[in-house]
Structures are given as structure tokens and as C-alpha cells.
Amino acid sequence: MKVDAVLWDYDGTLVNSVPKNIEITKQILAQVAPRLSGNGLPKYLRNEKEYHFANHAAKNWQDLYKNFYGLTESETNAAGKLWSEFQLKNTTPVELFPNIKDTVIQLNCPQGICSQNSAKNIKLVLEKNNLIERFKTIIGYDNIPANAQKPSPVGGIVCLQEIFGEIQNKTVIYVGDHEGDVQFARNIESELNHTNKVISVAVKYSGANTGSWMHQPDYIISSPLELLNLTGH
Numbered sequence: 001m002k003v004d005a006v007l008w009d010y011d012g013t014l015v016n017s018v019p020k021n022i023e024i025t026k027q028i029l030a031q032v033a034p035r036l037s038g039n040g041l042p043k044y045l046r047n048e049k050e051y052h053f054a055n056h057a058a059k060n061w062q063d064l065y066k067n068f069y070g071l072t073e074s075e076t077n078a079a080g081k082l083w084s085e086f087q088l089k090n091t092t093p094v095e096l097f098p099n100i101k102d103t104v105i106q107l108n109c110p111q112g113i114c115s116q117n118s119a120k121n122i123k124l125v126l127e128k129n130n131l132i133e134r135f136k137t138i139i140g141y142d143n144i145p146a147n148a149q150k151p152s153p154v155g156g157i158v159c160l161q162e163i164f165g166e167i168q169n170k171t172v173i174y175v176g177d178h179e180g181d182v183q184f185a186r187n188i189e190s191e192l193n194h195t196n197k198v199i200s201v202a203v204k205y206s207g208a209n210t211g212s213w214m215h216q217p218d219y220i221i222s223s224p225l226e227l228l229n230l231t232g233h
Helices: 018-032 048-057 061-068 073-089 100-106 119-128 154-164 179-191 226-231
Strands: 005-008 111-114 137-139 171-176 197-203 219-221
Touching (some): 005 154, 018 048, 048 061, 061 073, 073 119, 100 226, 111 154, 119 137, 137 154, 154 179, 171 179, 171 226, 179 197, 219 226
Parallel strands (some): 005 111, 005 171, 111 137, 197 219
């Protein structure tokens, strides 16, 4: 198919950031909600399996913090403000998933990132892997108001505006590992009054169980390289 742009989620899609995100979340909880540290640590932060379950079950990061980790509304807001700072200070390695670099390089269309991670942190990882020039825009949670995070379409619209300027008659792929990413793609298309096509592609290589999702993607891939077949590159 003819594709005008590919937009990516970041965590669980481009990179395996689970070990780092667990460590950062523990550090943030120790500061904003000490009762949830040490012996009170939420079970979803005790190992990667539990973290994956909560991460894929939550609608967004606020839902994850409030309904899975047990933070209050005010604690969640405080945690969100600390995320970028703690991301940049934490040195836990973050690695690209296998074949991501080859896929990003071979895609012959504009690419962007719409994520709930920090844009500054994303750029550092891309620079380390010599991929920063492949992305025309990177929209992180710190670029979008707290009440407009995914699956709200706001970040996606901003991303597309930075790529195209005027968004008309475009076919776009959004790649993610979360049911909320499917909703995000649908919401972008709806916000654009269905004058543009936004195709949802879900990745299974980071552990997503797409069979349990109420909102199903248009395509499911087990390797990033499968995107090249979808886009004809």
C-alpha cells in the first residue's frame, strides 16, 4: 500500500525500556508516595512479567499509576512532573528491539514518534543509535497537556502537522504495542473527519497479548521488518 508516513510509539515498540522504567518508577514512588516503597511496593513493579501485565492493561500512564500502582490523583500529577528529570538521570541501559534500526533506515517515508515518554529522553536514545535524523518529529508526554495524553488524538495531530503542515488525503501507519495505541490511531482518524486514513499496526515482539483486546488493530506484526512489506519498501 502507499503510505505517506509511519508514526511510532516508543516504549515496547522501538525500545525495550522495561528495566529502566521499573527502576525510575521505584525512585519516583520513593519521593512522591513513600508508603509504596520497600515492603509496600506494588506487585506490578516487582518483576517484568507483572509490569508487562499492568502496562498493557492500563489505558494510559495516569491509569497505570492510579489504578495499578495505587497513587492518588495529586501523587500521580507529581510523579508525571518528575518523569523527565528521573529519566535523564537514570543510567539503566535501553536497547532497540532486534531489526528496529534496519527497519527505520529502510522505510522510505517520513517518520515520527508519538509517545508518553519524555521527548528529551527519546532523542538521547536515538542519537546514541544514530537514528535521530530518520525522524521528522518526536512528540513526548511533556509536549502535550496532561489531559490530552494518548489515547486522545492531540499528540498524533501535532505529530502529523509537524510532518505535513496541512493534513489532507494522507495514509498513515501508527505502530504500537498497547490497546491504547489502537484507540489512538482510531481517534486521530476520527479527529481528522476521516479525510485521512490512519492504519493501526500492533507489535507482538514485546509481549502484547492482542487476542484479549477489545479494540483490534488492522495488522499485527511479529518483527519490525514486516512493516517494510506493508509499506512496499
